Amino acid sequence: MLPRDTLLKGVENREEITRIIDQAEIAIKTWEVVVSDFFSPPVIAEVQNGFSRLTEVEIAVWGGYPQAERRRIGLARPEIPLEQPLIPLAALDIAGNFLFDPANHRDFLGAILGTGIVREKIGDIIVLGERGGQVIVVPELVEFLETSLTQVRSVPVKTQRIELSELKIRPPKTKEMTTVEASMRLDAIASAGFGLSRSKMSDAINKGDVRVNWKETTQSSYNVKSGDLIAVRGKGRLEVGEVAITKKQRYRIQLTRFQ
Numbered sequence: 001m002l003p004r005d006t007l008l009k010g011v012e013n014r015e016e017i018t019r020i021i022d023q024a025e026i027a028i029k030t031w032e033v034v035v036s037d038f039f040s041p042p043v044i045a046e047v048q049n050g051f052s053r054l055t056e057v058e059i060a061v062w063g064g065y066p067q068a069e070r071r072r073i074g075l076a077r078p079e080i081p082l083e084q085p086l087i088p089l090a091a092l093d094i095a096g097n098f099l100f101d102p103a104n105h106r107d108f109l110g111a112i113l114g115t116g117i118v119r120e121k122i123g124d125i126i127v128l129g130e131r132g133g134q135v136i137v138v139p140e141l142v143e144f145l146e147t148s149l150t151q152v153r154s155v156p157v158k159t160q161r162i163e164l165s166e167l168k169i170r171p172p173k174t175k176e177m178t179t180v181e182a183s184m185r186l187d188a189i190a191s192a193g194f195g196l197s198r199s200k201m202s203d204a205i206n207k208g209d210v211r212v213n214w215k216e217t218t219q220s221s222y223n224v225k226s227g228d229l230i231a232v233r234g235k236g237r238l239e240v241g242e243v244a245i246t247k248k249q250r251y252r253i254q255l256t257r258f259q
Contacts, residue, residue, distance in 0.1 A: 008022055031077060
């Protein structure tokens, strides 16, 4: 059995992690690959952090394309081959004329949930403007959605399966920048990266609007490091790149902002 208490210690998403532990134990017992539902980045981060120390089970995550946010988790014994193709996914195209009644991410999600499907069975949704959208789901729901998802907002739609290679992924907009700071404090680096005052960023941190590597961080003095991902609610994400020490013993930090 897995060290359940250790894996659950300090996690934010206790219910989800408990379900994944249960599935991991099934994978160990049956010598088969077990695949979870879709999970959000904070849950994925906690699983990767906790399970990285285990020798009894390995994991792989896949959401249909490299930048996918919502992903499924494959679990198996180390002796069992576990690769992304073993994690089953399906893509659907939701086609309609949205020129006069534009739909956003929430509209597509609401229409899908309106058919009776739960959120955990749905991966990323890609909005394509006036021509509709695309969605990644568990394969067993394809036929149901092809017949049940017939309208988004006021627009009639045709829903049909497509290959994952047909997903119209837009690469994220990025902005590279460099800042020089006296420390690696979260409030200092995040304020420089997002162009906000130090006080406003501190307020956002105190309110719980800031996550580091998808974990809520409420201490402005928290020290970040190279490779960390800082997410601010409503502002996007910031990746901490290379860090160098200047002659005046300050930190020169490369940042990449994803908008």
